[in-house]
Amino acid sequence: MDMDVSDDQRDALPHVGSMTIDDIEKAMIIKALRFYDNNISRVAEALGLSRAALYRRFEKHDIKVED
Numbered sequence: 001m002d003m004d005v006s007d008d009q010r011d012a013l014p015h016v017g018s019m020t021i022d023d024i025e026k027a028m029i030i031k032a033l034r035f036y037d038n039n040i041s042r043v044a045e046a047l048g049l050s051r052a053a054l055y056r057r058f059e060k061h062d063i064k065v066e067d
Contacts, residue, residue, distance in 0.1 A: 026061040029054070038065055 014024070029047065036042040044054040058065060 022061070025057065026063065029057055029061065029063060033063075033065065040065070 019027075029043070032043045032046050036046065040051055040054060044051045047054065049057070057063070
């Protein structure tokens with residue numbers, strides 16, 4: 001499958017080797033938390049996770065969520 005990716009789309013991603021999968025996962029969770037104003041149910045749904053799985057990711061990445 002050949003995907004046509006514009007230069008703008010390639011530039012939006014971090015440079016290869018600059019972030020680990022864990023770094024990217026943590027950044028995406030934080031971005032979703034900001035976007036959904038810390039609404040855990042909406043963040044979990046947007047990321048395709050259960051709430052329990054999302055809470056495990058919070059623990060794994062030492063992400064603190066304010067109520």
